Amino acid sequence: MKITKDLIFHATKYVFKNEINYDGLGLLVTSSNAKLLSFIESQKYIAQVNENSSIRGIFCTQEIAELHQFRGDIDVIVVDDPKWFFFSIVDYLAKNKERIPTQIDPSTRVNSTAYISPVGVIIGKNCIVEPNVTIHSDVTVGDNVIIRAGTVLGGEGFEHKKTLHGILSVTHNGEVIINDNVEIGVNSHVAKGFSYRPTIIGESTKIDAFVHYAHGVQCGRECLIVAHAMIGGNVDIGNNVWIGPSAVITNRITLEDNCFITLGAVVTRSIKSGETVTGNFAIPHQKFLKNLKRSLAND
Structure with a gap:
């Protein structure tokens, strides 16, 4: 416009x-x-x-x-x-964004308690939408996707600006794009894209329960994101990445292909391909173990 x-x-x-x-x-x-x-x-x-x-x-x-x-x-x-x-x-x-009427393939099964916006949603073939799911506008779902009970797709992300005119809470203007064969676990949240960067979940990625996937996060194929993980805005995630239980990923960093984030890790820097990190703040796993052994030996 x-x-x-x-x-x-x-x-x-x-x-x-x-x-x-x-x-x-x-x-x-x-x-x-x-x-x-x-x-x-x-x-x-x-x-x-x-x-x-x-x-x-x-x-x-x-x-x-x-x-x-x-x-x-x-x-x-x-x-x-x-x-x-x-x-x-x-x-x-x-x-004031204009949106087309929602389109849901007839082969998709939608539970009667789910809410799907009447505009701006596209859902492909053979998907399953479980009870109490909410799908807001500007969400595109591929084929063979499972959305577990209580999940919210396309919710507003956390974008509040402190200004001379007070706090301005900015409506999100982007999209959520979910590729084929994705599964999203119970009570997870995938936020709508913001500032012209869509939120993307790559093909065959599996997301566990109670995961927060913030605005503009983009992941590749076959990632596994385990329960209670929190991924900050605009993170780039490669292919075949493991993000462990209760891991926290700060915003605007990159997790390259095949990296492994262990349980509870707090990741504040970009992670190279194939690297495993542990701890708060996260460091290479072997270095973490050496530090832990040294600490225990000094007790």
Whole structure:
């Protein structure tokens, strides 16, 4: 949807003198052929703005605008709180998103107590949707998927912005994509994507009970994610990854193919392919055992 003066007025109730006509919104890391409107709150990001040819408009403060350091083709829109203006537009667009009617293949079995949004859901062949499942809009489910009782797909993730205008709770604008042969255990939550990054569960991945799979998490094929695991937002998970019971994975890191996260591990850094990590904070498993033996010997 085009970003215009009228749209920004509906989202923020502010009228701007600037000429405003953009193809969409984007964060500084967004790459596109379109003309995008973004924001910054610190001058340290000016270089990143200038290097991104997709960014053609920027919300910023008067202090940053007076530095006159932006690329010549970037429109500078001065506001008191750039974050609030940008995410108010994100929120408005998400709340007014157009969706197609829900489509469920006739071969899929849906329990009578399940709730499936009447718009924005696609469910493929031979799926099973158990009692008290909730499937919100913007969720696509492949074939042969099992969704166990009490699970929620496409719920709002935790995206609350502290601004000069108070806390802004931003409606999620992305999708959940669940590939074929996935199983999701009892009372788990798979959050809707955010900031144009969908949440993805790869083919034949199995998720146990009481797992939180946050917005923008993307995993590959044949991963096993065990009960009570918590995976923070925008984590990249490779193929054949094991995430043990009650493991905690911080946001915006990568777990490469075939890595193994042991039970209760708190992972705060990216993990290389084939690596096993243990502990809080997680370190290589063998190093953890050596440290443990040394500690016990000193007792």
